[in-house]
Amino acid sequence: xxxxxxxxxxxxxxxxxxxxxxxxxxxxxxxxxxxxxxxxxxxxxxxxxxxxxxxxxxxxxxxxxxxxxxxxxxxxxxxxxxxxxxxxxxxxxxxxxxxxxxxxxxxxxxxxxxxxxxxxxxxxxxxxxxxxxxxxxxxxxxxxxxxxxxxxxxxxxxxxxxxxxxxxxxxxxxxxxxxxxxxxxxxxxxxxxxxxxxxxxxxxxxxxxxxxxxxxxxxxxxxxxxxxxxxxxxxxxxxxxxxxxxxxxxxxxxxxxxxxxxxxxxxxxxxxxxxxxxxxxxxxxxxxxxxxxxxxxxxxxx
Amino acid sequence: xxxxxxxxxxxxxxxxxxxxxxxxxxxxxxxxxxxxxxxxxxxxxxxxxxxxxxxxxxxxxxxxxxxxxxxxxxxxxxxxxxxxxxxxxxxxxxxxxxxxxxxxxxxxxxxxxxxxxxxxxxxxxxxxxxxxxxxxxxxxxxxxxxxxxxxxxxxxxxxxxxxxxxxxxxxxxxxxxxxxxxxxxxxxxxxxxxxxxxxxxxxxxxxxxxxxxxxxxxxxxxxxxxxxxxxxxxxxxxxxxxxxxxxxxxxxxxxxxxxxxxxxxxxxxxxxxxxxxxxxxxxxxxxxxxxxxxxxxxxxxxxxxxx
Numbered sequence: 001x002x003x004x005x006x007x008x009x010x011x012x013x014x015x016x017x018x019x020x021x022x023x024x025x026x027x028x029x030x031x032x033x034x035x036x037x038x039x040x041x042x043x044x045x046x047x048x049x050x051x052x053x054x055x056x057x058x059x060x061x062x063x064x065x066x067x068x069x070x071x072x073x074x075x076x077x078x079x080x081x082x083x084x085x086x087x088x089x090x091x092x093x094x095x096x097x098x099x100x101x102x103x104x105x106x107x108x109x110x111x112x113x114x115x116x117x118x119x120x121x122x123x124x125x126x127x128x129x130x131x132x133x134x135x136x137x138x139x140x141x142x143x144x145x146x147x148x149x150x151x152x153x154x155x156x157x158x159x160x161x162x163x164x165x166x167x168x169x170x171x172x173x174x175x176x177x178x179x180x181x182x183x184x185x186x187x188x189x190x191x192x193x194x195x196x197x198x199x200x201x202x203x204x205x206x207x208x209x210x211x212x213x214x215x216x217x218x219x220x221x222x223x224x225x226x227x228x229x230x231x232x233x234x235x236x237x238x239x240x241x242x243x244x245x246x247x248x249x250x251x252x253x254x255x256x257x258x259x260x261x262x263x264x265x266x267x268x269x270x271x272x273x274x275x276x277x278x279x280x281x282x283x284x285x286x287x288x289x290x291x292x293x294x295x296x297x298x299x300x301x302x
Numbered sequence: 303x304x305x306x307x308x309x310x311x312x313x314x315x316x317x318x319x320x321x322x323x324x325x326x327x328x329x330x331x332x333x334x335x336x337x338x339x340x341x342x343x344x345x346x347x348x349x350x351x352x353x354x355x356x357x358x359x360x361x362x363x364x365x366x367x368x369x370x371x372x373x374x375x376x377x378x379x380x381x382x383x384x385x386x387x388x389x390x391x392x393x394x395x396x397x398x399x400x401x402x403x404x405x406x407x408x409x410x411x412x413x414x415x416x417x418x419x420x421x422x423x424x425x426x427x428x429x430x431x432x433x434x435x436x437x438x439x440x441x442x443x444x445x446x447x448x449x450x451x452x453x454x455x456x457x458x459x460x461x462x463x464x465x466x467x468x469x470x471x472x473x474x475x476x477x478x479x480x481x482x483x484x485x486x487x488x489x490x491x492x493x494x495x496x497x498x499x500x501x502x503x504x505x506x507x508x509x510x511x512x513x514x515x516x517x518x519x520x521x522x523x524x525x526x527x528x529x530x531x532x533x534x535x536x537x538x539x540x541x542x543x544x545x546x547x548x549x550x551x552x553x554x555x556x557x558x559x560x561x562x563x564x565x566x567x568x569x570x571x572x573x574x575x576x577x578x579x580x581x582x583x584x585x586x587x588x589x590x591x592x593x594x595x596x597x598x599x600x601x602x603x604x605x606x607x608x609x
Contacts, residue, residue, distance in 0.1 A: 008427035012512040016423045020416065020482050021435050027479045028442045031453030038456070090348065096341055108595050109349045112356075115591045115598065117541040119559040120580040124359035127573065132373065136358050139374040168352065173602065180603035229446045232543050236563050258448050258544070265452045266548060274452045282449055289444055 032282070039276035048272075055276035065277065067252050068260040069284075075159055075256060076227040082167035083223050084216070087174025092208075094175065095182045107179070111172040118169065122236035125165050126152070129237070152237060155253040162233045162254060170226075174219045181215030182208070221292050228288070231258040257281050363387070363577040370573045386574035391582060397554060398561030399582075405476050405546060405557055406539040413483045413535045414528055420482070421490030421524075422516050426502055436491065439484045447479075448544055454479055455548050471551040479545070486531050493527035494520070530601040533594060537587060558583050 007014050039055055041048045059065050090110050097103045113121070128136040129151040141147035151161045185208065193203050234254045239247030248255035248263065255263075257277065265274035362370065363386055365379045424432050458469040458478065469475040497520055505515040521528075543559040550556050556564065562583055565576050591598060 004428060004430055004433075006430040008423070008429040008432065010427050010512050013423045013427035013429075016419055017427075017429075017432055017435060020420050021431075021438075024435070024438060024442075024482045027454065027457070027482065028445075028450070028484070029438070031450050031457055032445075034456060035453040038453070093341060093345055093348070097345070102342070104596070106345050106349065107599060110352055111595075111599055111602075112588075112591065113352060115537060116584050116587055117559065119541060119543055119562050120583040121355070123562055123576065123580045124355050127362065127577065128355060128358055134373050134375055136354075136375070142374055168355070172352075176599055176602050225444075225446060229448045231448060235543065261452060262544065262548075265455070271452065271456060278449055278452050282445070285445065285449070 035275040035278045035282075038272050039279045041272050043272060055273055056280075058273070059276055059280065064252055064255065065260060068255045068257045069280075071159060071252075071254065072228050072230065072256045072258075075163055075230055076224055078160055078163035079166040079170075079227045079230075080220065080223045082163065083170045083174050084219060086167055086171040087219065088178050088212075088216075090171060090175040091178030091182060092204075095179060107176070110175055113169045113171075114173040118232050119236055121169060122165065122233055125168075126237045129161055152254075153250060155251050158238070158250060158253045162230070162237060165233055165237075166227060166230070170223065174223070177215055177219055178212065181212045185211045217292075224288065224292070225285075228285070229258050230256045231262065234259045235262075359577045359580055362573055363581050365574065367572060367574060386572070386578040387582070390575045390578040394553065395558075395561060395565075395579065395582075398556050398558045401473075401550075401555060401561075402540055402557035402559070404473055406536050408473060408477050409480045409539045410532050410535045412477060412481055413486045414532050416482055417486030417490040417531060418521065418524065418528055419516070420487045421492075421494040422520055424487075424491050425494040425497075426499065426520075436487075439487050443484045443488065450479065451544055451548055454545075458549065470549060471555050472549075473555075476546055476549045480539075483535070486535065489531055490524065490527060493524045497523050530597065533590070533598060534601065537590070540587060 008017070038048075040050060040052060042051045042054065043049075094103060094106050094110070097106060130136075130138065131148065131150050131153045133139055133142050133148055135148075135151070137151065138148040141149065150157055152158050189207050189211075190203055193207060198206070234248055234256060238249055238254050248259050258281075261274050261277045261281070264270050264277065361379050364382050364384060365376070366381050366383045366385075369376055369380060424436055455470075458475050461467060462469040469478065501519055502515055505519050510518070540557075541559060542557075543563070546555075546557045547560050550560060553561075553564065562576075562579060565579055
């Protein structure tokens with residue numbers, strides 16, 4: 001390792017680095033510090049007053065806040081396994097298509113949902129989830145004399161309905177990653193197993209699944225991170241037209257942590273309280289990251 | 303020494319085995335064919351299920367209003383009409399569209415420039431400071447952007463108050479936090495690692511300035527990576543709702559994502575109109591996807607990119 005200087009020798013490089021670092025500190029580091037400071041304060045009139053841990057004490061008894069944490073966890077627990085399983089099944093199926101043309105068509109079709117804007121997607125799902133027979137799903141259920149289900153209108157089904165949208169939208173993304181993982185598994189492994197007389201399930205169980213480990217870990221980590229921060233689905237699909245409930249409803253059953261932060265900060269204008277929530281969420285994310293890093297890291301390579 | 307009966311049995315056994323193996327082969331072939339047909343069938347059914355939402359929104363947008371109010375709904379449009387499209391594309395809607403394009407485009411251009419330049423400096427002028435900075439970039443990639451919304455809003459507010467530069471309700475304010483984009487910096491740094499240092503040394507000997515060798519030698523080599531980055535940044539920012547929603551204070555600054563929701567929330571409009579509106583909102587990304595499909599999928603597979 002050669003001796004390294006603290007700054008590069010080149011003037012242009014120094015300018016670029018310093019400018020970027022300063023800006024990075026401004027938009028990525030300072031805001032975190034600011035949120036931390038703000039979370040210990042409260043606005044009294046036009047004055048910020050230091051109140052210590054009061055915001056956090058209020059948070060610990062704030063039922064809506066506690067429910068929002070619970071909702072975020074529930075939503076993640078429903079959506080992530082769905083994305084993972086559907087994505088893997090799609091990848092295994094598509095991987096068996098040897099015809100390049102059809103393979104491209106199928107890959108493209110399943111991946112389309114990931115690319116199109118989530119907001120527009122959520123708008124169309126909202127329309128399909130109409131609680132009357134006018135909605136597509138209830139009309140389909142009607143063919144079998146089932147339902148109608150309230151979907152977004154009932155506290156029981158609202159959050160699962162939003163999780164279904166995520167499974168639909170992100171399975172294609174998981175599929176593409178799994179496909180790349182499948183292609184990296186050497187064909188000789190399967191040939192050797194076949195000579196030993198391993199059947200299809202045994203080959204899947206003992207070769208494919210373990211060797212997809214690193215891909216799976218990546219998909220799980222990315223999916224958890226994104227599902228935990230869910231905002232758009234609730235914002236677009238609840239409240240407003242066709243429904244009597246407010247956004248995040250019915251009865252706060254779709255109010256996730258980010259939704260709660262947004263309403264607290266920008267509809268009720270309690271910036272300090274929202275900052276305290278942000279800090280709690282940041283800590284939660286930190287814990288989740290550490291657990292993932294500790295437990296999901298594959299300990300071997302091939 | 304082989305006795306006659308055993309010899310005969312041997313032959314019979316061999317013939318039998320051959321016959322069996324031939325019928326096996328035929329059996330395997332038909333089995334394979336059946337498997338393939340089942341595979342394609344399953345994939346087509348799944349494809350139909352996945353495409354259903356698109357089918358539904360597109361067909362809804364071209365049904366007539368009386369047909370839309372039927373219960374249960376018709377499965378396909380019995381009479382075609384495009385009347386909802388001009389109704390949906392109001393001047394405000396056009397404005398949302400333009401806002402989205404300005405926000406997504408400006409962010410894409412800025413991210414492409416800063417990420418490439420930073421990747422270049424970080425790899426070709428390695429230094430302690432650069433390494434520390436890169437560690438910070440990596441660490442910040444695990445903090446989701448949505449977490450920054452409240453403190454970043456306060457930051458924009460603070461800048462606006464203290465310097466008098468308008469930040470809230472401006473394009474500039476929306477683009478502001480993306481000027482240094484950690485993921486882009488990471489991606490372009492990885493791309494720069496494969497650019498040989500000898501090329502730069504040669505350019506330096508020939509008297510090229512740093513910026514000139516960046517522009518004329520490095521940039522052409524990393525163009526594919528840059529293009530992938532651009533496509534994704536554009537798609538993500540076009541789709542974004544939370545941050546633009548926070549920065550845009552008045553409806554004339556709304557991007558299409560916020561505008562679509564306003565469509566549902568503020569005024570009661572018909573199914574036909576807002577399905578038409580969402581079809582129009584999806585259209586640019588859909589076209590982009592059709593044109594660059596292979597590129598986009600390869601980009602995801604290689605880097606696992608995600609907003």
